[in-house]
Amino acid sequence: MSRWLGSVIVPTQSLRIPTPDGQADAFAAFPDDGERHPGVLMYPDGFGIRPVLREMARQLAGHGYFVLVPNPFYRHGPTPVIDLPEYIGEEARPGVFAQLMPMIEAHTTERILRDADAYLRFLTARPEVVPGPIATTGYCIGGLLATHTAAAHPGQVAALAAFHAPVGAAGPDSLHRITAKAHFGHAETDLTPEALGELNQTLDAAGLDHTSEIYPGTVHGFTMSDTDSFDPAALKRHWESLLALLGRAL
Template identity: 80%
Template sequence: MTIKTLQIPTADGQADAFAAIPDRGEQHPGVLMYADGFGIRPVLREMAQELAGHGYYVLVPNLFYRHGPAPVIELPEYIGAEARPAVLAQLMPLIEAHTAERTLSDADAYLRFLTAQPEVGAGPVGVTGYCIGGLLATRTAAAHPGQVAALAAFHGPVGADGPDSLAKITAEVQFGHAESDLTPEALGELNQALDAAGVRYTSEIYPGTVHGFTMPDTDAFDPAALRRHWDHLIPLLDRTLTTR
């Protein structure tokens, strides 16, 4: 496994990023991974390495590069109930400044960079994201229907842009929702919008989970839900990204 530190040219400057790359010298399908609102940190590197171990080139950009290199704020090793309010107070202005327009501009740059890497094979790519990164992944898939073949989002506000925002998605979709984030009624409305868009999808609530359930460095972590997330994500990518 190789970890590369990278700089991605964007319309607004340079986004720092890293890539996790399988050691085998051949080309691999590309996956763009959007971090959660806490950003790049050891847990994200571990998740990217886990995914790369299944044969994928995984690119993880710093979502908040306009405000500085990652980590943009100082994070505790463990984000528990005591630390969370102060951390979120610093991060929310950055999240709110990351508009839909910035998301789409950055997505263009990230995908252009990803597909130009010599270790990435020709063919479609996947996008996956966590928390706010799930929304960014969904926006990316909707904006690049001919290029993104797999979309996965976990405990993310994927329906925040309204049902019409899903209409352009052609990727196969995997949404894993936290029970604390979505009511069964809201899930039904989201899935109706996916049905109307003709999307092939799985969209379900992970029972007993709270927002952030995939992240081991937070008090939201649920080990069983993280395993379930991998059990859905890897087969999705294996089905849809054919370049090996």
């Protein structure tokens, strides 16, 4: 499948990524120009791969990147792992989270790191990806997975971005292993100013080249246009921050 983004044709491919525990279904978006482009590993939020994530990957790919989006919960089945409404509003959330939470709780750090190894091997072996460092980004729990990935592969991951994500849950030991340039965009409802200060002290102590800030007036999930958390202004700010980071690092 292809789509025009401005003057760029952005095709997508459905893929299978071999892992130690099976095969993770995934999709990729990339410019159809016959050139090689920097690789970006994009982790979805807990709701998983769905039209809004496909559109975001296409938009990023239109700026000159090969974007790989895996299904982190492939052990529980291929996409869609659970049935989702087209719009995830307040009424739908309890039922959706009742299905999601057991999968999230089962996704241990050990599993995260095994998968990250497999995803990076697959991404960097793609003929459309230029040799060299890659970036990783993610949303909600996907931001935590991106952070763990950057910590486990400091020589390979040059850029890390996480949005409305529990970054601090990675722990100081992991954060101290990160060498990537980083941007963390937090929801106002996720962190108090005091908690942000504590996190930023940890990031400073780790020596990260980073920005870490609360996006004013936002709630958790602000980048996702198919939810009642969506904030168009914050999504625009997210794109500006992400593209600036990738431009500096890659």
